[in-house]
Amino acid sequence: MRLSTALASLLRDDDSAMACLKAAREVMTEAGIGEYLLAAGFVRQRVWDSLHGMETRQLADVDLIYWGAGERALEQRLTEALGARLAAIPWEVKDQRRMHLRHGDAPYRNLVDAMAAWPEQETAVGVRLTHEDTFHIESAWGLESLYALKLTPSPRRPIDVFWQRVRSKGWLEHYPRLQLVKP
Numbered sequence: 364m365r366l367s368t369a370l371a372s373l374l375r376d377d378d379s380a381m382a383c384l385k386a387a388r389e390v391m392t393e394a395g396i397g398e399y400l401l402a403a404g405f406v407r408q409r410v411w412d413s414l415h416g417m418e419t420r421q422l423a424d425v426d427l428i429y430w431g432a433g434e435r436a437l438e439q440r441l442t443e444a445l446g447a448r449l450a451a452i453p454w455e456v457k458d459q460r461r462m463h464l465r466h467g468d469a470p471y472r473n474l475v476d477a478m479a480a481w482p483e484q485e486t487a488v489g490v491r492l493t494h495e496d497t498f499h500i501e502s503a504w505g506l507e508s509l510y511a512l513k514l515t516p517s518p519r520r521p522i523d524v525f526w527q528r529v530r531s532k533g534w535l536e537h538y539p540r541l542q543l544v545k546p
Contacts, residue, residue: 366506370406371498373413374490380409383425383452384492386444390437391429392494399429400474400489400501407486410509411538427456428474428489468519479503482525484515508544515544522546 374380383401391399403426412419427441441454459477463470471477478487478501487503500506508515514534516525535541 366510367498367500369510370410370488370490370500370506373409374498377409377419379419379421379452380405381492384490386441387425387427388492388494390440390444391491393440394431394437396429396431398431398474399427400491400499402426402428402478402489403481403486406488406490407509411512411534411541414510414512415538415540422452424453424455427454428459428477429456430460430474431458466520475501475503479517480519482517482520482528484517485509485513487517512538512540512542513544514541516546518546 374384383405387399387401391397404422405425408422409419425441427437429437437456438454441456459471459474462477463480466480468480471480474489475487478489481487481503484504485508488500488506488509489502490498490500493499502509504515504517514529516522529535529543535543
């Protein structure tokens with residue numbers, strides 16, 4: 364089975380993930396923003412939980428990246444679109460057209476280029492639900508290392524940023540089968 368098919372199946376079988384994907388599609392369509400992805404922990408946590416045989420935990424947040432404007436208004440609309448059952452999940456909405464300023468990088472060309480600058484490669488995966496209810500999946504580094512339970516620093520970020528995230532997130536403790544890929 365292709366990894367993108369496996370990821371789509373994993374998300375389709377998760378009611379919370381589907382609710383988030385549908386809320387994002389609704390709100391972003393209303394806002395006229397077609398270039399967006401639910402990314403980072405939204406994808407990574409579900410894959411790693413599944414590969415470790417763990418029950419999928421509720422997300423601490425849902426990371427939505429896009430190419431546009433109006434982050435705060437979008438966060439509020441996304442929370443409202445989820446309804447009472449999932450409204451406790453906060454959204455982190457980031458316009459990637461501006462994120463290069465925060466990191467001192469050259470302007471990003473698109474969402475995939477922005478994800479390539481994230482500290483670890485396995486986080487640089489995003490997905491959105493199309494109007495045909497299919498999954499549009501994009502990744503800066505591919506899905507292979509995510510599904511191989513690797514944890515790989517991005518060559519575009521300082522290595523100390525990677526190590527700080529590994530420690531602060533507690534991934535190696537929570538996911539004991541993860542394998543660090545040394546630069």
